[in-house]
Amino acid sequence: MRAVVIGLVICVAACASSQKKRTGTGTGTGTGTGPSAPTSNVQIGMATWYATGTMTASGEPYDKRAMTAAHRKLPFGTVVRVTHRRTGKSVTVRINDRGPFGSKKRIIDVSEAAAEKLGIIVEGVAPVKVEILARPEPKKKKKKQR
Numbered sequence: 001m002r003a004v005v006i007g008l009v010i011c012v013a014a015c016a017s018s019q020k021k022r023t024g025t026g027t028g029t030g031t032g033t034g035p036s037a038p039t040s041n042v043q044i045g046m047a048t049w050y051a052t053g054t055m056t057a058s059g060e061p062y063d064k065r066a067m068t069a070a071h072r073k074l075p076f077g078t079v080v081r082v083t084h085r086r087t088g089k090s091v092t093v094r095i096n097d098r099g100p101f102g103s104k105k106r107i108i109d110v111s112e113a114a115a116e117k118l119g120i121i122v123e124g125v126a127p128v129k130v131e132i133l134a135r136p137e138p139k140k141k142k143k144k145q146r
Contacts, residue, residue, distance in 0.1 A: 045107030049115030056097035070099035077136030
């Protein structure tokens with residue numbers, strides 16, 4: 001009988017330690033050690049801005065006056081709100097490019113126009129929250145003609 005009780009205690013302890021502890025509010029912030037995954041509607045991380053380039057990864061000409069941004073994984077055409085976490089200033093931008101490259105803490109590159117409205121031109125890098133507002137319509141597959 002004693003062996004059965006010890007076996008059950010070991011089993012329960014093993015099961016409890018193998019479960020991952022969930023923290024946060026379900027916003028995709030993960031462990032807090034880096035940017036959150038784009039599978040969520042909200043990401044927390046750092047933003048940078050850029051004002052050079054001729055073409056974006058989507059094929060559009062780069063326009064530093066447009067309210068656009070680069071994101072590593074969000075589909076082109078996704079509309080997001082970027083909020084500066086220290087000042088509360090926010091902008092709405094459309095994803096039309098890929099980036100940022102370099103630090104994994106950087107989750108979005110905004111155009112110069114968006115950076116001006118966010119007030120991050122001088123600081124260059126700022127803590128932000130990125131919220132998905134609208135996703136692009138899925139492209140319909142063309143039917144093969146027979």
